[in-house]
Amino acid sequence: HVYPDQTNSVIVYLERAGTVEGVVRAPDGVTPVPNAKIALIIQNMPDRELATDTDGHFIFDLVPKGGVRLKAQDLQTGRIGASQGTLQLPELAPQLTLDVRLLGEGRVHGTIIESDGSGGVVPAKNAKVVLTGEWPRPKFTVTADFLGEFTLDGVPEGHYACEATDPYHPNPLAGRADVTVGQSELVNVTVQLGDFGTVQGTLQYLHVDGTTEPVANVQLQLSLFPLSQYSGPTGFALTDAQGQFTFSYVPVNRPFIISGTDARTGRDAIIQGRVEIKDQVVTLSMFLRAIG
Numbered sequence: 001h002v003y004p005d006q007t008n009s010v011i012v013y014l015e016r017a018g019t020v021e022g023v024v025r026a027p028d029g030v031t032p033v034p035n036a037k038i039a040l041i042i043q044n045m046p047d048r049e050l051a052t053d054t055d056g057h058f059i060f061d062l063v064p065k066g067g068v069r070l071k072a073q074d075l076q077t078g079r080i081g082a083s084q085g086t087l088q089l090p091e092l093a094p095q096l097t098l099d100v101r102l103l104g105e106g107r108v109h110g111t112i113i114e115s116d117g118s119g120g121v122v123p124a125k126n127a128k129v130v131l132t133g134e135w136p137r138p139k140f141t142v143t144a145d146f147l148g149e150f151t152l153d154g155v156p157e158g159h160y161a162c163e164a165t166d167p168y169h170p171n172p173l174a175g176r177a178d179v180t181v182g183q184s185e186l187v188n189v190t191v192q193l194g195d196f197g198t199v200q201g202t203l204q205y206l207h208v209d210g211t212t213e214p215v216a217n218v219q220l221q222l223s224l225f226p227l228s229q230y231s232g233p234t235g236f237a238l239t240d241a242q243g244q245f246t247f248s249y250v251p252v253n254r255p256f257i258i259s260g261t262d263a264r265t266g267r268d269a270i271i272q273g274r275v276e277i278k279d280q281v282v283t284l285s286m287f288l289r290a291i292g
Helices: none
Strands: 017-025 037-041 048-051 057-064 066-073 080-087 095-097 105-115 121-123 128-133 140-143 149-156 158-166 173-181 186-192 196-206 212-214 219-224 235-238 244-251 256-261 268-273 281-287
Touching (some): 017 066, 017 080, 037 057, 048 057, 105 158, 128 149, 158 186, 173 186, 196 256, 196 268, 256 281, 268 281
Antiparallel strands (some): 037 066, 066 080, 105 121, 128 140, 128 158, 196 212, 196 244, 219 235, 219 256
């Protein structure tokens, strides 16, 4: 902070830097995309943006070593894509080549159901639905109709978690399911609502001296057991500046796994748990594992 009539001294440490370059390509993985917006994202640094040239090529210079992420968008079609990697700094020519393929789009049709109280199921009319995908995919929010159905168009391909709630039921109900969207595909998903709880926690790095440090901007994924019923994660959460995360609407009596990898260091974390009773809040401490 700089205050009136005050002089601050700042020490700046210089280190070797490299370059990150590549080509933004269309969903076919071949056709270059000119004039696409591309952002270089590095933790604790401002994002840098530029536009690809006529060959879809881009280059960022003065990039510090460590994990980097790229997010691209075709301003003509709105399609997005992303890539990530780690810049190493050898003695000569420190360079990381990362191409970005824009994502194709598909459609999702869903049906939300709940118990009728006598062993059957009925549509969850006007249920609230949220579709959350892996970074950098956007979040979609929609309300089901009187048949408990919804349709979403223009969904970028990839893995998504479909969360649904019935805010009008006298006993609040919620449910989760996974969705995998392909290019130009129509995917159907059914979510059954029931009792739920919340899972929250903190992701930390454990130093050799026993002290801990929160780890921010790590995408965690929630997977429900039995895994044989699911082709992908049923929840995504990004750790905040304090390393904290929250998964809402986690079904009761369904064991789960939460896992994630820190792109900067390559270290991963994994933990298991279960919501035992309705409205329970499960608090977990996760630690990045050392690399041997």
